[in-house]
Amino acid sequence: MSNSTEKPTGSEPAAAPVHRHFIHETLARDVEAGRHGKRIATRFPPEPNGYLHIGHAKSICLNFSMAREFGGTCNLRMDDTNPTREDVEYVESIREDVRWLIQGWADKSLRLKKQGDASGVGVSAIESPGQAVEPFYASDYFGALYEYAETLIRKGKAYICDLTPEETEKYRGSPDVKGQDSPYRNRSVEENLDLFRRMRAGEFKDGARTLRAKIDMSSPNIWLRDPVLYRIRHAEHHHTGRQWCIYPMYDFAHCLSDYIEGITHSICTLEFEVHRPLYDWILQALELPRELPRQYEFARLNLGYTLMSKRKLLQLLQENIVTGWDDPRMPTLSGLRRRGFSADSIRKFCERIGVTKYNGLTDASLLELSIREDLNARAHRVMGVLRPLEVVIENYPEDKVELLEAVNNPEDPSAGTRQIPFSRVLYIEQDDFMENPPKKFFRLVPGGEVRLRYAYILKCVGVDKAPDGRVVRLRCTIDPDSKSGGSTASRKIKGTIHWVSASHCVQAEVRLYDRLFTVEEPDAGSNPDFRKFLNPMSLEVLTECRLEPRLKDAQPGESFQFERLGYFCADAKDTHPGKPVFNRTVTLRDGWAKEQQKPS
RNA sequence: UGGGGAUUCGUCUAGUGGUAGGACGACAGACUCUGGAUCUGUAAGCCGAGGUUCGAAUCCUCGAUCCCCAGCCA
Numbered sequence: 001m002s003n004s005t006e007k008p009t010g011s012e013p014a015a016a017p018v019h020r021h022f023i024h025e026t027l028a029r030d031v032e033a034g035r036h037g038k039r040i041a042t043r044f045p046p047e048p049n050g051y052l053h054i055g056h057a058k059s060i061c062l063n064f065s066m067a068r069e070f071g072g073t074c075n076l077r078m079d080d081t082n083p084t085r086e087d088v089e090y091v092e093s094i095r096e097d098v099r100w101l102i103q104g105w106a107d108k109s110l111r112l113k114k115q116g117d118a119s120g121v122g123v124s125a126i127e128s129p130g131q132a133v134e135p136f137y138a139s140d141y142f143g144a145l146y147e148y149a150e151t152l153i154r155k156g157k158a159y160i161c162d163l164t165p166e167e168t169e170k171y172r173g174s175p176d177v178k179g180q181d182s183p184y185r186n187r188s189v190e191e192n193l194d195l196f197r198r199m200r201a202g203e204f205k206d207g208a209r210t211l212r213a214k215i216d217m218s219s220p221n222i223w224l225r226d227p228v229l230y231r232i233r234h235a236e237h238h239h240t241g242r243q244w245c246i247y248p249m250y251d252f253a254h255c256l257s258d259y260i261e262g263i264t265h266s267i268c269t270l271e272f273e274v275h276r277p278l279y280d281w282i283l284q285a286l287e288l289p290r291e292l293p294r295q296y297e298f299a300r301l302n303l304g305y306t307l308m309s310k311r312k313l314l315q316l317l318q319e320n321i322v323t324g325w326d327d328p329r330m331p332t333l334s335g336l337r338r339r340g341f342s343a344d345s346i347r348k349f350c351e352r353i354g355v356t357k358y359n360g361l362t363d364a365s366l367l368e369l370s371i372r373e374d375l376n377a378r379a380h381r382v383m384g385v386l387r388p389l390e391v392v393i394e395n396y397p398e399d400k401v402e403l404l405e406a407v408n409n410p411e412d413p414s415a416g417t418r419q420i421p422f423s424r425v426l427y428i429e430q431d432d433f434m435e436n437p438p439k440k441f442f443r444l445v446p447g448g449e450v451r452l453r454y455a456y457i458l459k460c461v462g463v464d465k466a467p468d469g470r471v472v473r474l475r476c477t478i479d480p481d482s483k484s485g486g487s488t489a490s491r492k493i494k495g496t497i498h499w500v501s502a503s504h505c506v507q508a509e510v511r512l513y514d515r516l517f518t519v520e521e522p523d524a525g526s527n528p529d530f531r532k533f534l535n536p537m538s539l540e541v542l543t544e545c546r547l548e549p550r551l552k553d554a555q556p557g558e559s560f561q562f563e564r565l566g567y568f569c570a571d572a573k574d575t576h577p578g579k580p581v582f583n584r585t586v587t588l589r590d591g592w593a594k595e596q597q598k599p600s
Numbered sequence: 601u602g603g604g605g606a607u608u609c610g611u612c613u614a615g616u617g618g619u620a621g622g623a624c625g626a627c628a629g630a631c632u633c634u635g636g637a638u639c640u641g642u643a644a645g646c647c648g649a650g651g652u653u654c655g656a657a658u659c660c661u662c663g664a665u666c667c668c669c670a671g672c673c674a
Contacts, residue, residue, distance in 0.1 A: 221669080
């Protein structure tokens with residue numbers, strides 16, 4: 001929340017935060033009006049058919065922040081009504097990702113349920129330690145849902161339809177052509193009940209019949225043209241096994257799951273706006289005793305240079321374009337985590353982008369800002385040379401080693417200092433030396449000087465080349481009085497570069513990640529093949545990197561700033577004791593790169 | 601051309617009849633032993649046309665453009 005813009009009245013402090021998005025305002029109004037006994041209960045209802053991505057994070061943050069703000073609850077619920085696409089692998093990843101994202105922030109609002117309980121009553125996971133808990137499952141309510149369906153039949157508000165899928169489509173009409181009533185629309189309650197029970201008993205094949213709501217085939221809203229409520233699927237369900245061969249559709253299951261769990265505000269994305277009349281119709285048709293939940297819609301996240309559809313992300317994986325759901329180039333929470341994004345930075349990002357009904361395209365720089373901001377404050381600075389160029393200091397004794405003091409984080413004095421070894425042979429970055437430098441290049445050039453970070457001023461006195469002309473070694477000298485903190489240390493030198501001592505450094509693999517696509521909207525347009533826009537440079541693996549000694553002990557997942565280069569984290573999977581592998585999370589802002597891009 | 605939504609700097613977002621503000625990005629400068637961080641400054645916007653009003657981003661009318669809906673997916 002930003003600060004109030006209101007002027008203080010008298011000696012009173014400024015008023016409470018004023019920037020509230022429309023969902024927040026709705027909830028505040030409902031609490032004010034005493035709806036639901038002033039209670040707020042939201043839910044995050046992913047379908048376990050893929051991994052959670054940054055778009056889900058927006059929804060998670062929204063739902064949990066509302067629960068948090070109003071002292072309410074937020075249920076984690078698997079929206080698992082389609083057995084053919086769902087899997088326990090996804091259930092587990094979703095649990096982990098949600099927990100990771102909200103940990104220490106909204107975990108008090110999180111509601112799970114006692115293992116095996118199907119009542120829809122939640123428990124606080126952190127307030128009931130030791131208790132076996134699990135997410136809510138829409139599939140836990142299949143029994144209750146079935147009863148509601150029979151109730152609807154008895155009320156004459158639903159019927160069994162024998163139309164084939166193709167016929168059903170034809171009868172439905174099109175947006176500007178009214179539908180026609182199904183010939184089975186006026187079956188008796190008794191016949192409907194009998195048929196429905198036999199559907200459940202497994203007497204019919206997949207697709208042979210459906211249960212449909214009896215609403216209005218001439219409605220301008222297609223979702224009100226007798227929508228299918230139940231379909232036959234002889235399939236094993238990841239949570240209910242072989243217990244059922246009929247499964248409820250989303251529209252039937254979702255509103256009722258909300259009702260069963262006592263959800264007050266059912267927040268979803270814009271594409272469900274046209275379903276809202278159906279959400280309300282089902283709940284009202286059942287004439288339920290308790291106050292009903294209501295659905296609200298917000299715009300899903302679109303982020304530049306990436307994809308935000310589970311189907312397309314799965315395609316990337318199946319075509320081996322990425323290595324898995326947690327490939328650091330993926331916009332999944334597991335991918336971002338592995339890339340080095342903190343939960344904090346993602347929450348900050350979600351707060352920054354706001355919540356509206358405008359379907360926009362969020363600039364990727366906003367996400368980069370969030371992680372840079374976070375890591376700038378927290379990450380320890382280290383020196384690492386990605387593409388080494390050997391430097392021999394001719395006026396430095398061969399057997400001498402000095403330990404130089406370096407600060408761990410200039411943004412945080414409490415992070416302390418460390419000692420780094422300096423010796424006659426060093427590595428510097430190939431990019432930090434140029435024989436024929438362009439204007440404004442102020443690093444090392446033949447005959448020129450540069451400051452070695454935390455060490456001496458270095459002068460290049462000779463360049464050794466391979467037969468092919470490639471520079472293989474720099475012969476240099478140091479100004480012995482120029483040691484950081486020394487007598488002539490304050491001599492002004494334009495450039496400062498990083499380095500490592502050749503005999504002390506650790507060799508490591510570093511993976512340089514870049515955006516996955518070359519265009520902002522790889523899936524824009526009617527039928528685009530987003531693979532055409534894959535960025536061939538989205539991953540570059542460097543195996544000859546030389547890092548300062550302390551990095552040998554980097555812990556999996558630990559983040560650092562490699563000075564002048566960017567933020568890197570030790571890969572959680574491939575880092576082994578003494579043998580780290582680093583992922584570049586994000587580069588530092590690079591004024592030099594910008595300078596180079598300028599036309600001239 | 602049926603229905604449902606949306607439209608404010610390049611991007612995201614405030615504003616609810618009374619000076620269009622913030623953030624990112626861009627640009628310029630200061631500072632800097634990270635071309636980082638930090639600081640300062642600059643440019644940049646109400647989809648359009650009418651109307652109501654002393655006064656309109658805001659209210660009314662008519663247009664324009666974009667998104668969503670014709671799964672027995674969610």
